[in-house]
Structure formats: structure tokens, C-alpha cells
Amino acid sequence: MEHSSPVVRVRDLRKSYGNFEAVRGISFDIEAGETFALLGPNGAGKSTAIEILEGYRDRSSGEVSVLGVDPQRGGLAWKSRLGIVLQSTGESGNVTVTEQLTHFAGLYPRPRRVAEVIEAVGLEAKAKTRISKLSGGQRRRVDVALGIIGRPELLFLDEPTTGFDPEARHQFWDLVRRLKAEGTTILLTTHYLDEAAQLGDRAGVINDGLLIDIGAIGEIGGTDARVPLVRWRDASGRLQEKRTQEPARLVAELGAASGGEPADLEVIRPSLEDIYLGLVRGSRPSNDAADSLEDDTEVLA
């Protein structure tokens, strides 16, 4: 029994390609039933780390356990417990959606029903269409469908909603929430920070091969990074910003001082995206009021 052991356990993982060290010693756990978002810019080492967990690449050093198995030795029985949605591929797609899902369902010991999965990804109307005739977003939904057809215990979602329109993205979020409610453990990478905030329980931020922060979605970046920001244009027409725990008081003061409505007044609660960008740029948003807009707009863009 492995009640207490995490579904994914990574300790001091390193991966080098020649002289280049893509992953420089990262450690994290993902518990059963958890959705963990791995964030980071392109080339940060995210994909390398995930492909090591999926069993596609061998690590240079460190310890990795996925569902209690070292991915480098993962056999077919182990793979049957995983669902992998890779970044988009360019397959020829000379089969229909139903044919493809039926075939893949046959590879797994306890697959979901094909019609059910097609409905879950919202492709009922395209079930009999060849995949090559689908739009980019629709093909992406087929990728997701193929990832969940085997009823995985652990689902890897690598930038799953690239190319989705907003409605499709929200439908996808609903699907992920239902998978999560079923107890599926999910490792998600995404460039949409709102997606990570919507779906993730915890997040890790990778930059330059290192895990620079990890924690609950609501805590990542530390409390300082979450201090609300008040922005307004002063009498001389300059844009001003100030971080404060009491934005209402500041707004009231500004109103009193200017004797009217301060121009362009905003109260901003930093989004996960703002915090993430602050982390990745290595400059956490400070508590002090910013004199010049340029610095902070860069951080908060």
C-alpha cells in the first residue's frame, strides 16, 4: 500500500544535453488527486522535465518516481495508467475521430466509452469527420480525448488549450474539473496563467532549469507580490502607482487631495500572471510606490 506516497516524486532531477544543462536540479511532489501546474517560459526546461516523467527521455541524474515506478523502467502496464496529451503534433489524420478513439481505446485495459469521450470534448458533430479535415482547435480536442480515453490515473496536459477559442477553453476547464472530481491526478503546463489559476491546486515555476518557486496557487510568489496596486494620474499628468494593503483608504485620500475624481484611477489585485512574470524576471514587485511607470508596467504587463 502506498497511501502516503505521492503520485509523482522528483528529487534533484538533472538533465544535460552535451554541455547544456536544461534541468539543473529540481525537486517536487504531486499528491494523488492534485492538479499541479508547471509554469515557465519557453526553453526553461519544462518540457524536458515532463518528458522525463512521461518516460520519453532519460535523466542525467536524480530520482524520479511516477505512480511508484521509475519512468526509465516503465512498462506497458505502467503506461496504461498514464494519459499523455503532448504539445500539438502534425499527424496525417487519415482516420475519423471515432475510428481514432476506438483504436486507441483498444490499447487500454479499462478504457472509457468512445461516445462518452467524444461528447466530453464537444466533438459530437465531428465524430465521423477525418481528423485531417478538422480545425486546429478541434484537432487539439482530439489530442485531449486520446489522452483521457484510457481512464488514466495520472494525466499529463502539455499546453492543452493552445488554439482553443474562449468558449472551448471554458468547456475544457469544465472537463478537467470533472476529471479532477473523479480523482485523476493532473500535471498541467500552460502559457495561460488564468488557466493555471482556474485549474491548479499548486504550481511550480521553472526558469533557467531551476524551480524558482512552488506552492499553492493562492500563495505563489509570496504575500508581498499580492499587495494590491493603486494607479492614478496626478495633477501634473504623470501616472503614479502605489502598493498598499489599504487601497480604499488611499483612494479616499487621493479623492480628497485632488478635490475630485483622480484621472485614470485603478485598483489592481495582481493576477497569477502578474506574479508569475514578476517571478520569472527575477524582480518581485516591491512594496514601494513606483516613481516611474516604465519599471512597473514591464513587470505587470
Add this chain to the structure above:
Amino acid sequence: MSNGIPGTDSRTAASARATAAASTAASAESPRPRTGGLSVLRIGLSRVGYETRMYFRTTDSVFFTFLFPFIMLAIFTAAFGASGNIGTAPDGSGGISVGAYYLPGMLAAGMLLSGVQNLAVDIAGEKGDGTLKRLGGTPLSPLSYFMGKIGQVLVTGIFQAALLILVARVLLGIDLPTEPEKWLTFAWVFLLGVITSAFLGIALSALPRSGKSATAVIIPIVLILQFISGVYLQFYVLPEWMQNLASVFPLKWMAQGMRGVFLPDSFASLEQTGAWEFPLIALNLAIWLVVGLVLSRVTFRWIRKDT
């Protein structure tokens, strides 16, 4: 979209998580069903159907590997048909038509194309476009994958050969052998040749560095083999060094075996040693079968790990 994954809406995430944890623990103790040798076979057979369907839906493969021998047979018959029979007596009588002479070569070319060219280009393409990476993330055994590819080559190869023979008989009026033992010989040369070609195709698929370069790398190899092995040019007119070179490779022996089946026995005197040499054909093809099998097993990867 609302009830795609049933039975979850009413449950809380926590209780569902507990159930999932329990079922995970249960499945960890007792191995899941359908992952043994039988399932490798069952999935392999399902891959044959899937692969065959894909083959006939891909215009390139239908044209360049399935229909190519028909086109070449038509061209040779049209180009040289008027210049009289091949192998005639000094008085101009007897011999066989150009179509009849080229039929065995086209059958051999079909075996090579359906196996080597088709699979080498197909698998290199699948490696390049991400198909193999996706399959490598599923519990598909490489054995089932191989079975699917070889089964597809067998199905399409048999279909192609049957159609070629039918066209030869009905459209070109070529006489076919009537002795059962000739057809028995045809069966083993064909099966051994096609399966050898299939393994060599899988092995050669490791050669192209990308899916796009696959045809550029594979087609010249296949084309040169066809020219030196007696498919397009009559083997007996080739210089001896070229005949010896061709004898290293399997296509020469496949073509020779097919000539042994479809040409009159008097034509054996045109062979290098004046005989059909069926035991040597079996030996050469068997050696290449083992080479192909070993190379396939050693070189096959779902993805290039070094990139």
C-alpha cells in the same frame, strides 16, 4: 459537454479522490487484465486493419507503391510490345510476349515497394510527425506495432499481386502456369520476399533524419536495386559485375523466383547459372529476413532520444 464523464457531479472531490486512491491501491496489487501476450496479438491484429485503412487513404502510398508496378507494366508493354516476342527461335517463332516477360519483374518490384519503400517512408514519416511519439505514450507494445505494419504489407502486397496477375491474364492475355507446384513455389517466394521486405523497410526507416527527407533517401536505394536486379532491364543482358553485385541483395532473388514461376522452364538457361536456383533464393531471402528482423529490433525507437 455537461455529462460526458458520468457519475461525478453528485460526488464531492474528496470522496471521489478517496475512491480513486482505493482503486489505485487495488490495481497495484492485482495486475490488470489484457496486458499479456494474447493482448499483444489482439492489438496487433487490430493494428493490421487500422494500418491497411490508413494505407489506402494515403494517395502517395497508393500511387507510388500500389499502382507503380501496374504503370510500369503498361509502359513496357506499350513501348516494346511491337518489337516482337522475347526468347524466340531463330526463325522468329515461339518465345513469350514482352508483357509476359516483365510480369515476374513487376511482381518482384511490387513486393519490394510494398515492403521496403512503403514502410521505410511511412515509419520515418510517423516518426517525424509525432505519430510514434503519441503511440509510445500508450500501452501499445512495439511488437503489436510491428505486427500491424507487416500485416498491412502482407494484405496490400497480396492484393497487389493478385490484381497484377489478374490484369496480366485478362487484359494482356498472358498465359499463367497451370502446375500446382508452380503456385506453391509462388506462395513461398512471395511470402518470404514480402516479409523480408517489410522488415528491411522497418530497418531502413531509421536512416532518414526527418520525415520530409524520407522519400529522398529511400527511393534512390529502391530504384537502383530495381535497375540492377532484373526488374526494368533484362537481367541476362547486364554485365557480370552488376549481376554479382545484385546477387548480394534480395530483390534479384525475388525476381529470379518469380521468373522461375511464370516463365517457361526453357528460360532458365538465361539465368547466370542456367538454373532457377530455388534453394539459393530461399537462403538469400532467409538471411535478409534475419538481418532485417535484427536491425528492426535494434534500431526501432518511438522517439529520437538524442534530440
